Amino acid sequence: MAPNDSAHIAEEDDLGTGRRRAARYAVPVAVIGVAAATIGLVPALAAAGDPSLPKISAQELIEKIAASDTERLSGSVKISTDLGLPSLAGLGDLAGGALAPKDGAGGGGSASTADPSTKLMELGSGTHTLRVAADGPDKQRVSILEDAAEYSLIHNGDDVWAYDSASNEAFHATSPEGTEKGRSGNKAEGLSGKDVPATPREFAEQALAAAGDTTSVTVDGTARVAGREAYRLVLKPKQSGSTVESVKIAVDAETGTPLKFTLAPSSGGKAVVDVGFTKVDFGKPAASTFDFTPPKGTKVTQGDEARQADPVEPKLPKGGEGAGKTAPPTVIGKGWSAVYAFTSPDGAPTAKDTAGLPKEAQGFLDALGDKVTGKFGSGTVYKTRLVNALMTDDGKIYVGAVTPDTLVRAADGAK
Template sequence: MAPYEPEQDTSGTGELRAGRRKAARYVVPVAVAGVAAATIGLVPALATSGDPDLPDVTAQELIEKIAASDTQQLSGNVKISTDLGLPSFGGDMAGGFAPGGGGGDEGGDGKGSAADPQSKLMELASGTHTLRVAADGPDKQKLSVLDDAAEYSLIHNGDDVWAYDSKSNEAYHSKTEGKAHGKDSGKDSAKKDLPEGVPSTPKELAEEALKAVDDTTSVKVDGTAQVAGRDAYRLVIKPKQAGSTVGQITVAVDSETGTPLKFTLSPAGGGSAVVDAGFTKVDFGKPSASTFDFTPPKGAKVTEADDAEAGKHGFKDGGKEFGGKEFGKEFEGKEFKGGQDLNGLNVIGKGWNSIAELELPGGQGLPTGGSGDVPPDAQRLLDSLGDQVSGKFGSGTVFKTRLVNALITEDGKVYAGAVTKDALVKAANAAK
């Protein structure tokens, strides 16, 4: 086993961040706690075997290896588990609440498609799922979510993006604009058409986590492991600040290719991981060309993306502004300081302790039993979902998950982030 490396202090050094300089500071992009939690998800502990003997590397070298990784071809299986401490988002519930989702109606009432990626992939935000993935360059990718008696597949092949839900026998189709606008724009269009709200591979998750690497972060190489039969280094990322609900993030990095093989997010409160996503089988060879072929089965209901656009429930761009990566792009390269206002969103603090502050429409918080607007049974349900708190800001309710917490005050202010309840109350008091 490679010897453990002493923790590297990232404060005052630009080297550790050199490979990820373009990344934004860590910000929790939330409008409501449930959506925020759904975009962050992942978990069990690293299920690995063996301790391979690998050459020593520094944290800086390993981050640069990840940044330089350009794996164009692979196939394999990924197991992803998410335990945010929330009720399951599976099935129709996921479709109904997914931004831009078509409601997941299997009855074919014309209001949406059960195969709409924006709806279906939200299911990854809860429970344990097995994915089959394949890629052959920037124009050919396939992701399938395997169920006991059904399969959901998302296929990008050239100018076409297909999604198919075998349970409902529905397909969803969109076209990229590569032919109309040239070779390079086809790639950009494909990225736009593919859903970006829920990271679904260890590489995507690792890239998001590395955006947090700044002077509030401790990064070190913590030994080695074997994942899916591959030798890997263990990169451990931890907040230095007190008050974050994130305990640590562990990324298993393939020693040969630099490809992240496993991602584990452990909560500061202990217990099982909040998110764990990792390959159980992986092959870096070229997948068969037929892997990316798709023709809708006979009798399948096919929904064209253009026809479904009117059913997006009023969310711009399918709700991507609340979905994660597209929303996060608004913040890239910007310094966030308390009191800075950005499209109604104010970010308090920095690094892992960043707290998003915004106002609910109408300028008032949740109704309370004392107001006479809520039946007693409904009030008891609301009370069971959150903790009542008070301070200089007045009073409010903190809604908690194992990672993201949100304080909604009586005057309609929302404070949300991957921070503790006490940190939210402190932020609300300081804002007064």
């Protein structure tokens, strides 16, 4: 099927309503590392040959996504991401030593290996296989399959269970009555599965929520994903300076559910994020899918215990009155080329202070960073294939999904 010409720029001014409706479902993307890291998924296996489907406009396809009422599904996805980060080897022991709780904290002397707040960060790099299932807003399950083990996160009503078969440890948290689910303050927050992107739909809704008048939105033919017929929706920045070349979303022709999400970088090469089902079933999962009882001998950590075992936040060097405080970031530019600028908290390390870091951390930062100069002075740009950050020697920070040159121009213009 050829690209739909009716979905080009002349139509884009009418897309606001659809985007606002799609924005209701937006799910934040996890951010890790010096600049940022993003959970990604490798492509779904697609059958040969693109299906022949009725023509549809970009506006109609966005509306179809927003109107989709898919709440029940099960299937498999593969996970991979390529941010272009250097190896983290050598940093694990450093981080472990700095962040490990004190002996006796939480009764066990260490945090649970099943705690989702740390375990799910592993999805920020490498390749993983997931099994996912959902039955409405109160029942979700995500399982990470490993060579000889499995990690599962199960949300069933007010209960959230996580289980790591490799260590035979489990984590349990609940939402008290009268408290909005996921905001109990006992580490149940963010563990329902809704706050951790694990399907193409969640990535797609994030992208659509961010789309505005700086985005070209078109329909570019059809695809077959996990045995399903789908339309291809393409989002591209109209502006220069972004690290994003395009976002492509394969939308199920029958249900409006995104089946595949691909974020291609402007620098070329393989996708930074590529999300797709390998298998999907829109039937009701078995009720037992969301049941969990810890196996005999499992070490169970309760959410309140884990909170008590959390390490004490490291104190920043004294920097006089107001040390440690920082103002909200300001936004320079808009859309895909937006840069977020803020000042390091008083007393916090600046680019000049990194020489005092441990050797492993210094080597990692050196691999990420390039020294730059401009009207703003001098500093270091820390790079990934998606998000870049400029830290100036005088404590200013500029971050965005933009090129290093765009960061430098933003810093120069802010002076």
